[in-house]
Amino acid sequence: MAYKITNKCISCDLCKNVCPSNAIKIIDERPWIDPELCKNCIDSVYSVPQCKAGCPTYDGCVKIKSDYWENWFDIYKNLKSQLTHKNDQTEYWEKWFNTYSQKYSEQLQNS
Ligand code: SF4
Ligand code: SF4
Structure with missing residues (x-):
């Protein structure tokens, strides 16, 4: 599996010049790794x-x-780590639950 550039990238372009495979391109002023060229x-x-x-x-x-679930848990852990205060976590999960339950009940009503 190749490497990829995420939305955390600050476009410093440092990586572009060090890639031994010339796999890193600048597309629309943002770096992008060509998975066909990246050899890790x-x-x-x-x-x-x-x-x-x-x-x-x-x-x-x-x-x-x-692996799909490995990827999923990475995203989950990353998002959760950004919730620094206990109150933030409670608020976050309450909001998530309210939104989810509302959407679910809308779907049930429409079915
Ligand atoms: S351009 Fe490359 S080195 Fe710079 S922040 Fe983005 S991914 Fe990292
Ligand atoms: S070959 Fe792949 S892993 Fe190595 S520097 Fe280039 S993009 Fe990154």
């Missing part, structure tokens, strides 16, 4: 993926997960 830096002189290693953000550049 395997068989290069580097021992770690250069785009991730040099990225100044924590998750601006990540490996694409092949």
Whole structure:
């Protein structure tokens, strides 16, 4: 699986010049990794993926997960980690539940 650039990227373009496969392109002023060209830096002189290693953000550049649930839990954990206060978490889940239950009841009424 190739690496990909996420919406956490700050477009510093550092990764573009270090990729040994020339897989990183600038499209509409945003970097993008061509999955056909990215070889995860395997068989290069580097021992770690250069785009991730040099990225100044924590998750601006990540490996694409092949497993659906692994990916899902990563997103869930990431979103949850942004909820720093206990009250925020309660409010978040209450809002989520209210929205979900409202949509669900609308669907039941329409069926
Ligand atoms: S993992 Fe390596 S080959 Fe793939 S985009 Fe990043 S620097 Fe390029
Ligand atoms: S190094 Fe990271 S922040 Fe900079 S352009 Fe690449 S992915 Fe984006």
